[in-house]
Amino acid sequence: MRFKDVFSIIGPAMVGPSSSHTAGAARIGRAARQVLGELPREAEVTFFGSFAATYQGHGTDRAIAGGLLDFATDDHRLPDSIELAEEAGMQISFGQGTGLFPHPNTVRLRLVGKESGTELTLTGISIGGGNIEIVDIDGFGVKLTGMYPTVLIRHMDYLGVLASVTEVMRQGQFNIGHMSLDRKNRSGAALTVLELDEAATAELLQNLRALPAVATVTVVDLNDNVSDEKGKDITS
Amino acid sequence: MNFQTLSQLAVLCEERGLGIGELMIEEQSAESGRSKEQEFATMSQYYGVMKEAVHRGMTEDTTSRSGLTGLDAQRVAAYNAADEPCLGGPAGQAMAYALAVSEVNASMGRIIATPTAGSCGIIPGVFLSCQERFGWDDDFMVTGLFAAGAIGYVIANNSFVSGAEGGCQAEVGSAIGMAAGALTEMRGGTPAQAVHAVGLALKNTLGLICDPVGGLVEIPCIVRNGFGAVTALAAADMALAGVRSVIPSDEVIKVMLEVGSAMPEKHRETAEGGLAQTPTGRQIMKDLRNKK
Numbered sequence: 001m002r003f004k005d006v007f008s009i010i011g012p013a014m015v016g017p018s019s020s021h022t023a024g025a026a027r028i029g030r031a032a033r034q035v036l037g038e039l040p041r042e043a044e045v046t047f048f049g050s051f052a053a054t055y056q057g058h059g060t061d062r063a064i065a066g067g068l069l070d071f072a073t074d075d076h077r078l079p080d081s082i083e084l085a086e087e088a089g090m091q092i093s094f095g096q097g098t099g100l101f102p103h104p105n106t107v108r109l110r111l112v113g114k115e116s117g118t119e120l121t122l123t124g125i126s127i128g129g130g131n132i133e134i135v136d137i138d139g140f141g142v143k144l145t146g147m148y149p150t151v152l153i154r155h156m157d158y159l160g161v162l163a164s165v166t167e168v169m170r171q172g173q174f175n176i177g178h179m180s181l182d183r184k185n186r187s188g189a190a191l192t193v194l195e196l197d198e199a200a201t202a203e204l205l206q207n208l209r210a211l212p213a214v215a216t217v218t219v220v221d222l223n224d225n226v227s228d229e230k231g232k233d234i235t236s
Numbered sequence: 237m238n239f240q241t242l243s244q245l246a247v248l249c250e251e252r253g254l255g256i257g258e259l260m261i262e263e264q265s266a267e268s269g270r271s272k273e274q275e276f277a278t279m280s281q282y283y284g285v286m287k288e289a290v291h292r293g294m295t296e297d298t299t300s301r302s303g304l305t306g307l308d309a310q311r312v313a314a315y316n317a318a319d320e321p322c323l324g325g326p327a328g329q330a331m332a333y334a335l336a337v338s339e340v341n342a343s344m345g346r347i348i349a350t351p352t353a354g355s356c357g358i359i360p361g362v363f364l365s366c367q368e369r370f371g372w373d374d375d376f377m378v379t380g381l382f383a384a385g386a387i388g389y390v391i392a393n394n395s396f397v398s399g400a401e402g403g404c405q406a407e408v409g410s411a412i413g414m415a416a417g418a419l420t421e422m423r424g425g426t427p428a429q430a431v432h433a434v435g436l437a438l439k440n441t442l443g444l445i446c447d448p449v450g451g452l453v454e455i456p457c458i459v460r461n462g463f464g465a466v467t468a469l470a471a472a473d474m475a476l477a478g479v480r481s482v483i484p485s486d487e488v489i490k491v492m493l494e495v496g497s498a499m500p501e502k503h504r505e506t507a508e509g510g511l512a513q514t515p516t517g518r519q520i521m522k523d524l525r526n527k528k
Contacts, residue, residue, distance in 0.1 A: 004267065006382060010279070010282060011349060016345055016453065017453040058451075062344075128400065
């Protein structure tokens with residue numbers, strides 16, 4: 001079944017005009033923001049395919065900017081998000097890419113974190129009805145939708161690392177719904193992605209970070225209910 | 237979910253003695269692991285957004301960022317009130333509300349994708365106009381949205397709901413089928429009658445291409461939402477009167493898949509055919525490009 005539940009049919013709550021070109025793009029931007037873990041000071045956005053052809057008319061650029069500000073798909077500030085991003089100190093640029101890309105609605109992001117200066121590259125595709133997949137993070141192949149609480153663990157590819165991760169999950173009573181690992185090379189840098197049934201707690205994240213071979217642990221979770229004129233603070 | 241087809245859905249409702257909406261709340265809760273109350277609360281919020289969108293579209297300036305569309309809902313409402321409309325009455329109201337939500341969408345306002353943004357006007361148009369007319373309370377409406385969702389779930393998993401995949405028959409057509417089936421149930425029809433309404437509605441949209449001018453969700457998407465709301469009312473009336481979809485609704489859904497898959501790419505949201513490629517459609521596209 002491609003569609004799992006009633007809210008993949010009715011919903012999401014979103015700012016128009018297009019579930020694939022606007023809501024999906026906002027979710028990709030937001031997922032990227034969450035992977036980065038902070039506001040980007042630089043954001044280079046490259047659109048491919050149908051995104052490249054029609055991004056201005058559909059507000060896809062505004063949707064990406066809004067997502068990078070951690071806005072939900074229905075945030076009323078989305079139409080003004082490019083200006084808000086600049087006010088928040090984000091330098092954002094938009095371009096049209098050519099060459100091979102994984103889906104008719106593809107966007108590639110290159111971000112630099114505002115505080116840490118950390119760089120992140122991420123590729124997302126918008127597969128329809130506001131549903132998305134992140135397919136690449138810093139050159140690691142991934143497949144995450146953000147519709148489940150998702151934990152991303154950067155670690156070294158040593159024997160037993162994954163066992164220690166799953167042991168932490170077991171101890172914390174967290175069920176893993178989907179899991180993938182990609183590595184740059186044998187014994188090199190690796191990225192493990194875990195989709196959970198329940199939202200990760202601070203304690204769980206702390207226990208994962210304490211594991212010897214683990215470098216960073218971040219969370220992506222795009223689930224939220226209808227926003228209610230929420231938050232003015234977009235810089236934190 | 238414990239059903240994959242509309243006939244399974246109707247049988248399941250009969251076995252459990254539940255309406256489609258009530259059954260879907262139970263199924264959804266079982267699938268997500270959240271309580272029925274939580275699921276209901278989320279859908280209630282969505283209904284609130286639909287109401288807000290109708291209100292905005294009927295009262296505020298909905299001129300789109302391209303400048304191509306806007307304010308048609310208010311034109312229709314004013315005409316309905318002042319003149320002797322051809323359609324008028326409850327159908328005219330549903331049409332105006334559907335246009336309103338679709339225009340809010342085109343102007344980057346807040347809507348609920350039902351099932352997509354391109355078809356977001358039809359369900360609110362039908363639901364809000366009927367709520368006002370029949371005096372239904374909000375909880376009743378929210379249960380109706382679950383019924384619409386159950387129908388959309390079957391269509392989406394056996395065919396498609398996006399214009400890019402299956403043409404406008406998939407997008408606007410699915411929304412009409414969902415609205416028609418839900419309304420049939422809300423008006424006292426049996427699950428079997430609701431299922432017939434879906435088939436009747438879908439048969440009337442088979443073959444509808446997706447040909448948005450400039451690739452934008454404006455022309456002809458907005459007016460198709462207005463027409464769609466009226467079609468949903470008509471399909472519900474036929475089903476409630478005892479009209480059957482002689483070709484079973486599940487078979488109609490398969491036909492939609494067949495027709496949509498055979499549709500050339502230029503008629504599936506690429507703006508490379510249909511209305512988008514008329515002399516005027518091309519001129520509009522050129523003007524939009526020069527404006528940037």
